[in-house]
Amino acid sequence: MDGSAGSSRTPTRIGRRQFVLTAAMWPALSVPAIARGTDPAWRMVAMDYFPPYNYVSGGRFMGIDVDIMAEAARDMGVRIEFVPLPWRRSLMAFQSGEVDGMFQLAPTAQRFRDWQMVGPMRSxxxxxxxxxxxxxxxxxxxxxxxxxxxxxxxxxxxxxxxxxxxxxxxxxxxxxxxxxxxxxxxxxxxxxxxxxxxxxxxxxxxxxxxxxxxxxxxxxQPRYTGFLREPARLEKAALLQDSLARMQMDGRIDAILHRNLAQ
Incomplete structure (x- = not known):
């Protein structure tokens, strides 16, 4: 992800309060509710202020990449709980395994070596x-x-x-x-x-x-979603890769981009 520096302090573990807040944002999103099943939600972290791709406004987490991930969740039939954080805190939460994945990441050789990079979700x-x-x-x-x-x-x-x-x-x-x-x-x-x-x-x-x-x-540059190379998260990565490929093929990602960027 291209992200702002945010706080330089090492954060404590993400608390329930953060997750309750992000879960509560779902009814206010400008996209339909995603599938709600009994399986645990995927916890996906992203930069909290990177408009127009993702940002918090009026108690809502919204933007182009939020729409893309929400559509992928519907396509896969899973639930996603968004965790918006400043850039460095989001990176720490991802690397420590406190969340399942992180979007949107710019491509670097090190990231492709260290993480399972899924996508691209857009360019x-x-x-x-x-x-x-x-x-x-x-x-x-x-x-x-x-x-x-x-x-x-x-x-x-x-x-x-x-x-x-x-x-x-x-x-x-x-x-x-x-x-x-x-x-x-x-x-x-x-x-x-x-x-x-x-x-x-x-x-x-x-x-x-x-x-x-x-x-x-x-x-x-393409933008990706990252997962740690752990068995359960690699399964999620494979599911998301297939979903993004379907969305690219049938034009759903282009439709989201056009809806948000057409001026």
């Missing part, structure tokens, strides 16, 4: 954005960013080349909205992020016309 166009009046029109490669100050989000992974390039300055923020505010204030020259995330933040601030997305994307 993201990772872009650079600047002010509408900026002289920066486009870029052809990482070398074109030399000497720039670029707004990033703490804890996010972009591309290996971008992550390690030494010839520009990264200005970290807690989320895309804060990164965009720095661009509007002139503290950075460019910001990097998923195009829908940047546009969502710009719309929230009423500043869509003040920014411009560079034509060439930094990358187009």
């Amino acid at each position: 993201t166009r990772v872009v650079l954005a600047t002010l509408a009046g900026s002289g920066v029109q486009d870029f052809t490669g990482i070398g074109d960013l030399r000497g720039r100050v670029i707004g990033t989000v703490n804890g996010f992974t972009y591309t290996p080349e971008f992550n390690t390039a030494p010839h520009f300055t990264r200005e970290g923020s807690v989320d895309d909205e804060t990164s965009l505010r720095k661009l509007l204030l002139g503290r950075v020259e460019l910001i990097v992020g998923g195009q829908p995330n940047i546009l969502h933040a710009a719309d929230k601030l009423g500043m869509r016309d003040a920014i411009r997305i560079l034509p060439t994307p930094l990358d187009v």
Whole structure:
């Protein structure tokens, strides 16, 4: 997952209060209730603020990826209990085995080595954005960013080349909205992020016309759900992989994306 840094403190185990809260969100979701059986619910953790893909608003956990996972739950006939947490806490909860799985994860070699990566559930166009009046029109490669100050989000992974390039300055923020505010204030020259995330933040601030997305994307990346390689969780991973494949084939994922992103 591309996620914000969140708290740097090591969290205690997730308590029942957190699960009761997330379970109570189900009746308020903008999608129909998923199958309710006698089997224990899958507990799936995700970043609590990553709009428009997943975020808590008005006591509801909602967004594109929440809709995709809820549709997969209906397809599989299982129950899913969402656990929204700040990025680092969600990662710790996943790695400690306190939840069954974690979404949405950007692909890295280490993640594919360490975890069972299921998907992709969708793809993201990772872009650079600047002010509408900026002289920066486009870029052809990482070398074109030399000497720039670029707004990033703490804890996010972009591309290996971008992550390690030494010839520009990264200005970290807690989320895309804060990164965009720095661009509007002139503290950075460019910001990097998923195009829908940047546009969502710009719309929230009423500043869509003040920014411009560079034509060439930094990358187009798939997003995955991760499971620890333990027998019971590998079974869940296999079920979800089959479900996402069906949803890709019959157009349900495209329909969710279109419903949420068509402007």
